Amino acid sequence: MPSVLVLAALLAAGIRCEPRGGPDRPPPPMVFTVLGGQVLDAPPRCEPGSVPRAPPESELSPLPARAGGAQAGDGCQAQGCWAWAGWNERRPLRGAGARLEIEVPAVESPDHSLAEVALRWGEDDREILEVGWEVAPRRYGDGQPHLFVGRWVNGSPCEQACPFVASSRRLVPGMSLGRWAGKSLAVGWLIWEGRAWAWVDGEWLGAFELGERSPNVVRVAQWFGEVFFVRDPPTVAMGNGRAAEHSEAARFSSVCDVPDGGEACVVRPIRLPSVTSPGRYDLRVDEPGGFRYGGPGVRPPPPPSSASEGRPPATGRSAPSLPR
Numbered sequence: 001m002p003s004v005l006v007l008a009a010l011l012a013a014g015i016r017c018e019p020r021g022g023p024d025r026p027p028p029p030m031v032f033t034v035l036g037g038q039v040l041d042a043p044p045r046c047e048p049g050s051v052p053r054a055p056p057e058s059e060l061s062p063l064p065a066r067a068g069g070a071q072a073g074d075g076c077q078a079q080g081c082w083a084w085a086g087w088n089e090r091r092p093l094r095g096a097g098a099r100l101e102i103e104v105p106a107v108e109s110p111d112h113s114l115a116e117v118a119l120r121w122g123e124d125d126r127e128i129l130e131v132g133w134e135v136a137p138r139r140y141g142d143g144q145p146h147l148f149v150g151r152w153v154n155g156s157p158c159e160q161a162c163p164f165v166a167s168s169r170r171l172v173p174g175m176s177l178g179r180w181a182g183k184s185l186a187v188g189w190l191i192w193e194g195r196a197w198a199w200v201d202g203e204w205l206g207a208f209e210l211g212e213r214s215p216n217v218v219r220v221a222q223w224f225g226e227v228f229f230v231r232d233p234p235t236v237a238m239g240n241g242r243a244a245e246h247s248e249a250a251r252f253s254s255v256c257d258v259p260d261g262g263e264a265c266v267v268r269p270i271r272l273p274s275v276t277s278p279g280r281y282d283l284r285v286d287e288p289g290g291f292r293y294g295g296p297g298v299r300p301p302p303p304p305s306s307a308s309e310g311r312p313p314a315t316g317r318s319a320p321s322l323p324r
Helices: 004-013 029-035
Strands: 017-019 050-052 080-101 112-121 127-135 146-153 164-166 184-192 195-200 203-209 218-229 250-259 272-275 282-287 290-294
Touching: 029 080, 029 184, 029 195, 029 250, 080 112, 080 282, 080 290, 112 184, 127 184, 127 195, 146 195, 146 203, 184 250, 218 250, 218 290, 250 282, 272 282
Parallel strands: none
Antiparallel strands: 017 050, 080 184, 080 218, 080 250, 080 272, 112 127, 112 218, 127 146, 164 203, 184 195, 195 203, 250 290, 282 290
16 A cells, blocks of 8 residues: 555645556666666656556547658648658667657647657558657647657557556656656667567656567657648747757757667667658757757748847747756
């Protein structure tokens, strides 16, 4: 049973715990040693043997089905458009990871903005795993970044039929990451013993059971920022809203892959770039194994004034300074 102090803290924070139902044998943690340790000062929220209860899917508004993932070409469908900027890798892989900065881009519903690491396989690469952060007011009811994991089957989101089995006592999909904006969060995926394991902030977050659909290796890994918008040209910010040429643009670092037969995630200097809406969003190599990305989309020019001297206003917004 939780101690009185722990129970009081959980109740005060509105945290509900449930028995851990995940696999007892997670992969070895040294797979993602290259990504470093924890940066989120989130203590265990639940007692040993239990995990935080994720918000039921019925309480979250669904996001629109994606137009083909982070690939070049027209990303528009009837419900809206997508744009991506990031890196791709095509080789036999068991996993992939990176550190990505948590940002708070300016987003208005029903648009969304996110950053993620993804694996893809199957016919036309329509089997997808994704993990990262997203700002989606339509889904969460606020403008804060939230931790998310996703599973796509044959190109369509699979939520209730593809439950995520949690294993972390302190982190849970759907939790707000706003207090850690600006931190560099380690995320990744590993295909292991018929499951897809998500790595977040130095520990195994949990896994999807892949069953008969489980591959031994996948064909594609992707690291990218994404925006969805219903009005063209888009005004939603990607990353932190700064263009990639800016030294303070949003970043991915330690971009790595777990090769077929490998036991550790390997950082490589550069990958195949993909930018679907150049001029609105862009990409720059930041360092070996890392890149800057993002942009404001398109903003209307401000009215001339002596105060602004005709300069456009800021296109993204920064989170408050974090407690140290």
